[in-house]
Amino acid sequence: MSAAEPVEPARHVVTKRRFTRKQRRLVLIGAAGGVLCLAAGLVLFALRDTIVFFYGPTEIAEKGVTPGTRMRLGGLVEQGSVVRGPGQRIVFSITDSRTVMKVTYDGLLPDLFREGQGVVTEGVFQGGDQFRADSILAKHDETYMPREVADTLKKQGHWQPGDAGASAPQAKPAPQATQ
């Protein structure tokens, strides 16, 4: 019970009332250190279990990601790949122009999901070229390219700076704010 830690040594003091400045400080530092150690333990434990790696389609094959791994997958939504239905199911392909992953997703798409645009999805790698997404990250800005996606594309040699919309059909001049 971590809550008791800083309080526990306290009762001691009331009964004795003979603590020197140094001892009191030690108690304080000990209690604070205890809380910090506890938090450090929690953090280390959580960092091992809860973080999610980001990969591009090509990296999945290169790094030999094991099926069943929870991860983020990013790239461009391939032109003409979006198939809707039945029901809420959506199947589409994410590409980095070298490798293609097939993504299955049940649910509503964010407003800015478009063919030819960058996208980041989170879900479970199923093996082969299959990915089961449970969330698709929405972005606030239509010209925004997720940084990871931009890096992935750069790595595959398909990126020109300022090419934020990539092959988006309605490519309009980027707002000045990005210049």
Add this chain to the structure above:
Amino acid sequence: MIVEIGHFALALALGVAVVQSVVPLWGVARHDRALAGVGSSAAIACFLLVALSFAALVVSYVRSDFSVENVAANSHSTQPLIYKLTSVWGNHEGSMLLWVLILTLFGALVALSRRSLPVRLRAGTLAAQGMVTVAFLAFTLLTSNPFRRVFPAPADGQDLNPILQDLGLAIHPPLLYVGYVGFSITYAFAVAALIDGRIDAVWARAVRPWTLLAWVFLTLGIAMGSYWAYYELGWGGWWFWDPVENASLMPWLAGTALIHSTVVMEKRDALKVWTILLAILTFSLSLLGTFIVRSGVLTSVHSFATDPARGLFILMILVFFVGGSLALFAWRAPLLRQGGLFAPVSREGALVVNNVFIATACATVFIGTLYPLVLEMVTGAKISVGPPFFNATFIPVLVPLLLVLPLGQSMAWKRGDLLGAAQRNAAAFGLALLVALATIAMTWGGPVLAPLGIGLGIFLVLGALFDLGERIVTRASGWSAVLSRAKGLPRSAWGTALAHAGVGLSVIGIAATAWSTEGIGVLKPGERLTSGRYTVVLESIQPRKGPNFTAEVARFQIFSGSRELAPVEAGKRIYTARAMPTTEAGIRTDGLSQAYIALGEPQGDGAIAVRLYDKPLILLIWIGAIVMSLGGALSLTDRRFRLAAPRRSATAQPVAVQPAE
């Protein structure tokens, strides 16, 4: 013309800020009162110049002067006036100007405050504030000039990002900035104290109102931003543990610790060095937040337009002010006179517990936010640290603190009584436990931890109320006695109780999200969808035209059980200038709960995808935050901050009657 005046005023403000940061210190060094006093007039002049500059930008937006690049990029002639106004800070350059405006406003307020500050403290504070102002004015002028002209002027602007065309933008950034930037003044006070080499209760009493003010606004700003994201983004979430959100949460946590530690310093003349450090760290975290938000080093759902050159500039500012103040701290802090001793079981001891836990919680958020950046630099691996991390670290650290909060609140200064505090809170704890058990029984098979969260929230609310009652109600006394005691109780005691009750309300709201449900369906007119307690029937889908958008609006009847609530509309808009779609969620408030409808894609055959959430008690999250800030505001009106001279009033602390030590 007015644009050039604005630009010129901004450049002039930079010059004045340089004077403000140098001359007062020189005056102090030379023991020249007149020179030391220059800081005040410089701070006021600096504020007026930046205000003039800001007004010039506002005028350009209202007039839709598209020869100004910033206006052309972020406004449109068809935008309603309110959004033309809010566009001013709906972009990087304009929001930087607002940032600097608030920075100089705080400087001017310190200069104008009638509180009698020691000359050296006021001079040092204004000088430190001046240095921050110099850095950010230079940043704005050199990398983010909002007054740049474009030639030839475009016929029309590119419109404000549609997501931002909302009243939320009018309210959220100004509130947030007043909070964020307001901590600059506590930083300046800390630096001044270190330069001066003297800190005492006078310092604490001078700093505390500013800290409270910034904290109140930051609380409101974060809550408003959270509510805005909740209704605008259409995902039904209110907090995503996103780097940009964490960027505002970290200064809030540090600021919360700071308002508690300054109380100890003020009342007991202890925790001095720690309070100084905390004041420095709080603003450092604000600066870090500015860096995270504007440099784009971390991927966030709240994407700002970013630019590596700007990121580097802010990084340099960050390094200078954080590194400089910490170096000053390391050099001067050992010279500060040590504070008094105190017993661990006491009000001040409890406040130390508060500080330890909050600082630790803040550290976990810090690690979770920056770890991806460090890992990518070291190994090149890209990771994301999401809600699971923070649920596993932040919450376990904070929950024990909340559990002991009512105990600390009811403890006396100097020498507390743990058993007595436990007894005083036994009733509140018993009732809360009863509610938790009842909730478990009622929601058997549902989430396990949520009922305990509800119980914790109730404990906090009742603990705060009972503590107030304890102070006001005495045995065998009539209503008049209670009333007079209530009147005699310092406002800060009311404020504390209110703020802690607010925390409890928020905790209840957060715990209740465990019972929220989501239903997705494809509906044609006349069809229904149920989620949790709510059922909606799609009545019709109709096109509609707004000033700068076209919309498809779906109208729903909504039922809670057999009770019909007022109908609700949800829509999808296409903003014409950017051809960008947005979702307008339909929200029906039902008591403290909400039914939340978001539209998905039209399915072609007249049907549309619909998402319906049942959000039980969700409003409590933000009501709690508002109550917290009301508590802070009430403390701010406490008489000891209004009195010109620091004086210990007899009513301020009934428990301060000298015990022997």
